[in-house]
Amino acid sequence: MSSPSGIQIANLRYVLAAVVALGASMYATTSFAQEKSNQLCRVEAVDYEGWQAQQVSNAWVKLVIVPRIGGRVMQVYFNGHPYLFVNPKFKGQYLTPLGPDAKHRWFNYGGDKIWPMPEGDEDDHHWPGPVSDALDDGDYAFRVLSTSPSCKVRLDGPPDSRTGLQYSREITLENDSPEIRFHVIMKNIANHPIAWSVQSVTQYDTGNAANPGDYNRDFWAYTPTNASSAYLEKFHVRAGLVNDPSFGMKDGLFCLHWLPLENEVWIDSTAGWVAVVDEAAKYGMVERFHYSAKDEYPGKATVIFFKNGSGLTLDDEGFPTLKGMHDGNPLRYMEAELNSPIAKLAPGETYAMDTEWHPVRTGREIVDVMDAGACGTAFQAKRISAGSVHLEGDFGVFFSGQLQADLLDEQGKKLKSVVVESVSVEAPVKLDQTISAAARASRVSLHLIDASGQDRGELGSAPILAKDKSS
Numbered sequence: 001m002s003s004p005s006g007i008q009i010a011n012l013r014y015v016l017a018a019v020v021a022l023g024a025s026m027y028a029t030t031s032f033a034q035e036k037s038n039q040l041c042r043v044e045a046v047d048y049e050g051w052q053a054q055q056v057s058n059a060w061v062k063l064v065i066v067p068r069i070g071g072r073v074m075q076v077y078f079n080g081h082p083y084l085f086v087n088p089k090f091k092g093q094y095l096t097p098l099g100p101d102a103k104h105r106w107f108n109y110g111g112d113k114i115w116p117m118p119e120g121d122e123d124d125h126h127w128p129g130p131v132s133d134a135l136d137d138g139d140y141a142f143r144v145l146s147t148s149p150s151c152k153v154r155l156d157g158p159p160d161s162r163t164g165l166q167y168s169r170e171i172t173l174e175n176d177s178p179e180i181r182f183h184v185i186m187k188n189i190a191n192h193p194i195a196w197s198v199q200s201v202t203q204y205d206t207g208n209a210a211n212p213g214d215y216n217r218d219f220w221a222y223t224p225t226n227a228s229s230a231y232l233e234k235f236h237v238r239a240g241l242v243n244d245p246s247f248g249m250k251d252g253l254f255c256l257h258w259l260p261l262e263n264e265v266w267i268d269s270t271a272g273w274v275a276v277v278d279e280a281a282k283y284g285m286v287e288r289f290h291y292s293a294k295d296e297y298p299g300k301a302t303v304i305f306f307k308n309g310s311g312l313t314l315d316d317e318g319f320p321t322l323k324g325m326h327d328g329n330p331l332r333y334m335e336a337e338l339n340s341p342i343a344k345l346a347p348g349e350t351y352a353m354d355t356e357w358h359p360v361r362t363g364r365e366i367v368d369v370m371d372a373g374a375c376g377t378a379f380q381a382k383r384i385s386a387g388s389v390h391l392e393g394d395f396g397v398f399f400s401g402q403l404q405a406d407l408l409d410e411q412g413k414k415l416k417s418v419v420v421e422s423v424s425v426e427a428p429v430k431l432d433q434t435i436s437a438a439a440r441a442s443r444v445s446l447h448l449i450d451a452s453g454q455d456r457g458e459l460g461s462a463p464i465l466a467k468d469k470s471s
Helices: 006-039
Strands: 042-048 051-057 061-066 072-078 112-117 141-146 150-156 165-174 180-188 194-205 219-224 236-239 247-250 253-257 263-267 273-278 283-289 303-307 311-314 320-323 333-339 343-345 350-361 373-385 388-397 401-408 414-423 429-436 443-450 455-465
Touching: 042 061, 042 150, 051 150, 051 165, 061 165, 072 350, 112 165, 165 194, 180 194, 180 343, 194 283, 194 350, 219 333, 253 263, 273 333, 283 333, 343 350, 350 373, 350 388, 373 429, 373 443, 388 401, 388 414, 388 443, 388 455, 401 429, 401 455, 414 429
Parallel strands: 373 455
Antiparallel strands: 042 051, 051 061, 061 072, 072 112, 112 194, 141 150, 150 165, 165 180, 180 350, 194 333, 194 343, 219 253, 219 273, 236 263, 247 253, 263 303, 273 283, 283 350, 303 333, 311 320, 373 388, 388 429, 401 414, 401 443, 443 455
């Protein structure tokens, strides 16, 4: 048998190289297709804690909706981390809403739902809740509106004769981010004019995941206060201890550190966001809303925080006592409530409220919320030489992609853009980078460019501070 010639060997190498290249190409194509497939959102029926539920999901988020009990979002997962409180007492149960003349009772399933405001027993213009009625516990009809390029579902609730209201919710989850959008429609089904605010009520789990008998000692909530607040202390304690040690103020923010003391506090924030943070797990949730300066809000409040726990009450003989102290399995949750303006509706008219959820990875503090993410510390730019600037900041981003620094002159004209680093929604961002910057650059605007090249907006903007001459 003769040895192969040099030409034959070369041809063989060519064939082998072609096969390897083809295999690599097929692998890359398959891998890319699988990656894109994993990102596609989907809607599917699931069993959740004994309930027949609908799950809307994408590569990062799972939303679990139970239509039959008030159209609730019972749980939301981001990277497998659960956010919402689910009452173990009522897991898997369907309890019939009470009739208009029945004795008031409330079935606190947990999760996220929609309520009317104002609350109270004064007259027909107040909702005597929380109470089990058609709005809170009715059977909501579920349907899928779309599955591409985003997943959108709709829940239509039954009419409620007491308030004259009927609720519908549209929930949207995109393919390319963890962002969740809510469009709530409030309709007047009465034969006379009505006036109500629609309230988003989200119960966050503040229990200790490692020790079910304890509470999470690293749970925080934030919202900016109003410089022209209608409240004396820039917030109003409506129920519970006025000097509750859970509450504090810092740099224009209302800060809540969850403690097991029952309390309700109202804030007339105009900034359009609230944030909750589980510091131990390094997960947060930003809720965004739209503020209208020309409209009236119930009790002036745009944001309400309610936390359950021990509270002072009177026993049967009129002596003060603490309730909730000796429960065998005390419940641990906090409500973040967003109010719409009070809408005056003629028969058949509707009003819509739009809100957004942005799950993020973050540390303890959130000091500001921008279009592209949440800021744990303020963005800073410091000149360290004639041709370089150092950038610092802590962020939780709403989209994966790249951070881009736009260098601006004193007139705000963009001189150039510099790609700083890649970022992911799955990890907190600690920016600590030095970039080249001409001496005439006076400001840096930090933007997030997503994987498709879309500018998702500003993450921070800061003047370039002069070099410290002492260093």
